[in-house]
Amino acid sequence: MKLPTLRIYTIAYLIFLYAPIIILPIFAFNNSTAVAFPLQGFTTQWFGQVWADPALREALKNSLIVAVSTSVLSTFFGILAARASTRYSFPGSGPVLGLIMLPMVLPEMIMAMALLVVFLSVGIPLSLFTIILGDVLICTPFAVAILTSAFQSLDRSLEEAAQDLGEGPFSTFYLVILPLVMPGIISATLICFTISIDEFIIANFLGSGQKLLSTYIFGQLRFPKNVPNIMALGTILVGVSIALLSLAEFFRRRGIAKTGAKDTGGFL
Amino acid sequence: MTVTTDKPTMIEFRDVHKYYGDYHALRGINATIKAGEFFSLLGPSGCGKTTLLRTIAGFEGISSGVVLIDGKDVAGIPPNNRPTNMVFQSYAIFPHLTVEQNVGFGLRKDPRSKEDKARAVDEALAMVGLSGYGKRAAHALSGGQRQRVALARALILKPKVLLLDEPLSALDKKLRENMQVELIKLQRQVGITFILVTHDQEEALVMSDRIAVMFEGEIAQLDDPETLYRLPKTRAVANFIGTMNFLPAKIIAEGAGKVEVEAQGFGRVILDEQKQVTGQTSPGGCTIGFRPETATILFEGQNAPDRESMATVEEVVYYGDMTYYDVRLDGTSEPMRLSMRNTFGRPVLDIGTRARIGWSPGALVMFR
Numbered sequence: 070m071k072l073p074t075l076r077i078y079t080i081a082y083l084i085f086l087y088a089p090i091i092i093l094p095i096f097a098f099n100n101s102t103a104v105a106f107p108l109q110g111f112t113t114q115w116f117g118q119v120w121a122d123p124a125l126r127e128a129l130k131n132s133l134i135v136a137v138s139t140s141v142l143s144t145f146f147g148i149l150a151a152r153a154s155t156r157y158s159f160p161g162s163g164p165v166l167g168l169i170m171l172p173m174v175l176p177e178m179i180m181a182m183a184l185l186v187v188f189l190s191v192g193i194p195l196s197l198f199t200i201i202l203g204d205v206l207i208c209t210p211f212a213v214a215i216l217t218s219a220f221q222s223l224d225r226s227l228e229e230a231a232q233d234l235g236e237g238p239f240s241t242f243y244l245v246i247l248p249l250v251m252p253g254i255i256s257a258t259l260i261c262f263t264i265s266i267d268e269f270i271i272a273n274f275l276g277s278g279q280k281l282l283s284t285y286i287f288g289q290l291r292f293p294k295n296v297p298n299i300m301a302l303g304t305i306l307v308g309v310s311i312a313l314l315s316l317a318e319f320f321r322r323r324g325i326a327k328t329g330a331k332d333t334g335g336f337l
Numbered sequence: 338m339t340v341t342t343d344k345p346t347m348i349e350f351r352d353v354h355k356y357y358g359d360y361h362a363l364r365g366i367n368a369t370i371k372a373g374e375f376f377s378l379l380g381p382s383g384c385g386k387t388t389l390l391r392t393i394a395g396f397e398g399i400s401s402g403v404v405l406i407d408g409k410d411v412a413g414i415p416p417n418n419r420p421t422n423m424v425f426q427s428y429a430i431f432p433h434l435t436v437e438q439n440v441g442f443g444l445r446k447d448p449r450s451k452e453d454k455a456r457a458v459d460e461a462l463a464m465v466g467l468s469g470y471g472k473r474a475a476h477a478l479s480g481g482q483r484q485r486v487a488l489a490r491a492l493i494l495k496p497k498v499l500l501l502d503e504p505l506s507a508l509d510k511k512l513r514e515n516m517q518v519e520l521i522k523l524q525r526q527v528g529i530t531f532i533l534v535t536h537d538q539e540e541a542l543v544m545s546d547r548i549a550v551m552f553e554g555e556i557a558q559l560d561d562p563e564t565l566y567r568l569p570k571t572r573a574v575a576n577f578i579g580t581m582n583f584l585p586a587k588i589i590a591e592g593a594g595k596v597e598v599e600a601q602g603f604g605r606v607i608l609d610e611q612k613q614v615t616g617q618t619s620p621g622g623c624t625i626g627f628r629p630e631t632a633t634i635l636f637e638g639q640n641a642p643d644r645e646s647m648a649t650v651e652e653v654v655y656y657g658d659m660t661y662y663d664v665r666l667d668g669t670s671e672p673m674r675l676s677m678r679n680t681f682g683r684p685v686l687d688i689g690t691r692a693r694i695g696w697s698p699g700a701l702v703m704f705r
Contacts, residue, residue, distance in 0.1 A: 226425040229423075232417050234494065235445070236445070237417055249433055
């Protein structure tokens with residue numbers, strides 16, 4: 070019998086990808102400070118400890134401030150760029166859009182270092198604000214990508230019809246265009262939020278003393294007795310990320326179904 | 338067909354040019370459209386008919402010239418401030434709204450009360466035969482229903498001019514024919530000027546009071562459907578509207594409103610300069626044209642109404658109610674298309690049959 074090579078490859082690939090993530094919830098509920106098999110019984114005490122840790126609460130608060138600000142700003146810039154690139158043609162539109170998308174593939178380390186040098190030389194003190202600036206740079210290309218597909222699937226004549234029926238450019242935008250791209254906007258916001266919450270390099274370089282969830286987790290890994298707490302926190306983050314990404318995809322698909330457009334891919 | 342000559346002018350184009358970069362899309366359009374007229378812009382794709390329509394709506398600016406709507410120069414007036422409304426080729430129904438929200442979309446700034454507006458929406462829906470559909474989601478409608486919603490949405494604003502951009506091209510044949518009749522009725526009912534863009538010559542002939550045939554950014558001919566069909570100004574127009582056969586010919590004599598020509602296959606004929614001669618005078622040869630249904634194959638015992646020529650059947654296409662014959666007249670090189678109504682007991686001729694062709698000089702057209 071012929072070996073189902075491709076099938077075995079696929080399964081091995083998926084195990085390699087997801088086994089470490091499955092480890093997280095297993096040890097988050099394991100009643101032992103040592104992350105090792107055999108398991109020692111079920112407990113939820115690590116989750117209690119996570120909740121009780123004031124440093125972690127501070128980091129969570131900071132992370133939320135950064136992620137919310139980043140997702141709102143990135144999505145706003147994304148709307149502007151996506152609208153410009155799909156609706157207007159102007160000299161240099163191709164290169165400009167390319168430059169906006171570049172941070173998606175540039176090494177984050179380089180960007181973080183470059184930003185650090187700029188901030189220090191200009192004299193901007195490092196703070197949550199500088200982290201937000203860095204994260205916006207990273208997240209905006211994702212927002213542009215999602216929103217461009219949303220704006221592209223809009224029939225141009227819908228806009229003309231609204232104008233023809235008496236609406237000016239601004240009322241046309243909020244009466245017709247905005248409702249139709251709203252699923253894309255929600256989806257872009259959620260994805261930017263997820264990326265920002267996960268972001269480590271920017272937070273580490275540009276954060277000064279301010280701890281975010283990612284930098285806090287990294288700091289805690291040095292203390293073996295705190296590792297189960299990190300497992301619990303990681304479990305929560307994985308759960309929230311999956312929920313947010315699913316929600317984002319749900320809105321993207323619903324948007325496509327609503328306008329009757331063709332599905333041209335997405336993140337999930 | 339309504340007589341439109343005594344009606345006031347609704348739209349006037351004065352030497353309208355439009356460039357897209359180097360591309361000359363509209364090349365000096367001069368035309369007037371009367372109030373209450375059903376007017377069609379007919380032409381192949383890329384002839385500028387949609388561009389011309391969009392200059393009326395205000396979606397396209399013009400490079401030079403003047404567009405007047407109801408006597409007013411509309412240069413610089415955006416679409417939302419023009420007394421025109423448009424039915425888009427894709428219908429452009431707002432997918433996130435219900436049918437009644439779509440139809441009532443243009444009433445947002447209308448000072449009337451909510452109840453009055455709701456009544457107006459109901460009336461508009463009734464007019465297009467969609468009573469009771471108001472609460473439906475727009476994206477759940479069929480093509481024909483979308484078309485009606487688009488019509489109701491435009492007509493509810495009582496525009497001076499309704500612009501229709503190939504509104505029937507997305508419908509299947511049967512539905513299209515029904516909608517043609519409905520649109521004509523609707524136009525008579527509301528009395529608004531309708532301007533239709535179409536590439537379908539049959540649709541234009543059926544629906545219009547007058548038709549502007551456009552080629553390459555110019556109006557080749559502007560006439561009522563009958564004149565357009567009977568006396569096309571150029572061979573291009575003749576070919577675009579229906580089928581026309583052409584025979585090379587020579588002018589023998591001319592004078593007193595008559596032209597005598599010698600046409601290959603038909604021999605000498607005398608034509609009425611007023612009624613049968615078309616196009617600009619050009620030196621050299623001329624062409625004689627005739628429509629497929631104006632000449633007929635004479636069967637056993639039939640006599641020519643007027644003149645008679647001999648021909649050989651070269652191709653037979655059977656359509657049920659009609660048969661198309663390609664026949665070659667003696668002394669000519671190209672076959673001529675004849676269309677014959679099939680009647681009971683009449684045989685369909687075989688290829689190679691010799692046939693007598695009956696024709697009348699009065700049905701001929703001469704192109705200079």
